[in-house]
Amino acid sequence: MPPSQPVSPICLLFTLALGQTLQFQKHDFLQFLGLDKVPSPHAFQPVPYIMKKIFQGQEAASSTGTPRDLCYVEELGVRGDKLRLLQDQGAFLFSKHLWQDGSCLQKHLYFNLSAIRGKEQLTLARLDLDLGPNSYYSLEPGLELALFLIQEPQMWRQPVPKPGKLFALQSVPRPQGTLHFNLLDVAKVWTQSPQENVGLFLEILVRGDSHAGAGFQREATCARLRQSLRASLLVVTLDPEHCPSASRKRRRAARHAPTAPHKTLCQRHQLFVSFRDLGWHRWIIAPKGFMANYCHGDCPFSLSTSVNSSNHAFMQALMHAADPQVPQAVCVPTKLSPISMLYQDNNDNIILQHYEDMVVDECGCG
Incomplete structure (x- = not known):
C-alpha cells in the first residue's frame, strides 16, 4: 500500500468549496490553521491599529505582487509569522x-x-x-x-x-x-x-x-x-516550519506562463472560497473570502510552453507513449502565493497569521 501524501491546504479548500464538507476534512484544515476546533467567540473584539496596518500591508503587497518576507514583521521590527x-x-x-x-x-x-x-x-x-x-x-x-x-x-x-x-x-x-x-x-x-x-x-x-x-x-x-x-x-x-525555504522562494519567482490557447489544455481556473459559505464568518474577521483558484486541463504528448511544462513532464510524456504503465503528466500548480487572515479563537484572542501556498497563480504539467 503506497504511503499517504500530505494534503495541501488548497486541495482541502477546493473540496470544501465543492460541498464535500466531511468532518475530518474540516478538522485537517483547522489543524493547518493551528486550531483544535472551530472557534466560537463570545463577541468580536476590536482589532488594534497595528494589526490592521500589518494585515492591510500584506493585502496590498499580494495585490501588486510585491515580494514580502512573511517571517519578518516590518511594522514591529521583529522576526515572526x-x-x-x-x-x-x-x-x-x-x-x-x-x-x-x-x-x-x-x-x-x-x-x-x-x-x-x-x-x-x-x-x-x-x-x-x-x-x-x-x-x-x-x-x-x-x-x-x-x-x-x-x-x-x-x-x-x-x-x-x-x-x-x-x-x-x-x-x-x-x-x-x-x-x-x-x-x-x-x-x-x-x-x-x-x-x-x-x-x-x-x-x-x-x-x-x-x-x-x-x-x-x-x-x-x-x-x-x-x-x-x-x-x-x-x-x-x-514557527520555523512555516517560514518559506529557499526552494519555495524560487518556485514563487518562476517565470510567468502564457495563457493556454485552448480551453481543454492545462490552465488556471477561478475558484472563490467564501468563509460565509463554510460557516466560518463568525470567527474569521478578514478577509471575507479569497480567490484560491485551481488547476485543470489536459497535458498532451506534444507539450509546449503553452502549458508551462517542465523538462521532467516532457520526459514523462515520452515514457508514457512508450510504456502506458507510466502515468501521464498532470495539471498542477507551479506558482502559489500566500494570504493573511485575521480571526478570533475560543478565548476571544485576535490572531493575525500569514499562510503560504493558498492562492494558485500559475499552472503547468508535472
Whole structure:
C-alpha cells in the first residue's frame, strides 16, 4: 500500500468549496490553521491599529505582487509569522487598604499563553495598558503606575495576591492614552514553565495634589479608570516550519506562463472560497473570502510552453507513449502565493497569521 501524501491546504479548500464538507476534512484544515476546533467567540473584539496596518500591508503587497518576507514583521521590527492579541483574563481587586496612601485601583493581570506551541519561538511580548480616551478635564491628577510580578498564586480568602518583584514604575501625567511594557523575557519563562504564570499585579496611585477639589477629582478619575482600563498582550512568534525555504522562494519567482490557447489544455481556473459559505464568518474577521483558484486541463504528448511544462513532464510524456504503465503528466500548480487572515479563537484572542501556498497563480504539467 503506497504511503499517504500530505494534503495541501488548497486541495482541502477546493473540496470544501465543492460541498464535500466531511468532518475530518474540516478538522485537517483547522489543524493547518493551528486550531483544535472551530472557534466560537463570545463577541468580536476590536482589532488594534497595528494589526490592521500589518494585515492591510500584506493585502496590498499580494495585490501588486510585491515580494514580502512573511517571517519578518516590518511594522514591529521583529522576526515572526504569527501575531496574537491576548485578552486580559484577570480581575479588579478590592480590599480595605485600597484607598490608603493614595491608591486608585489594583488589578490582577493574567494572560493565557497555552496556545503558543513548543516549536514557536517568542520574538515579542508587549503589554499594552489602555487608560482610556483623552479627557477634557485639564485638572485631573497625575498618576503613579506600579507593575509587579506576582510571587505566588492567590489563595482562598486572600483578597489580594502577594506582589513579588517590582517590574515597572512609571509616572503618568494624565490618566489617558496607552502605555507599553516589554514582557518578552517574562513571557519566555511563562511559556517554558506554565506553572510560573500566575500573572501580574497592577497598582495605580494618585500623586499628591493640593489644589481645591482634589478629593473629588481623584474619586472621579479612579472611577473613570476602572471603567476604561483595558489590558492586552501583543505576542509575536516565529514557527520555523512555516517560514518559506529557499526552494519555495524560487518556485514563487518562476517565470510567468502564457495563457493556454485552448480551453481543454492545462490552465488556471477561478475558484472563490467564501468563509460565509463554510460557516466560518463568525470567527474569521478578514478577509471575507479569497480567490484560491485551481488547476485543470489536459497535458498532451506534444507539450509546449503553452502549458508551462517542465523538462521532467516532457520526459514523462515520452515514457508514457512508450510504456502506458507510466502515468501521464498532470495539471498542477507551479506558482502559489500566500494570504493573511485575521480571526478570533475560543478565548476571544485576535490572531493575525500569514499562510503560504493558498492562492494558485500559475499552472503547468508535472
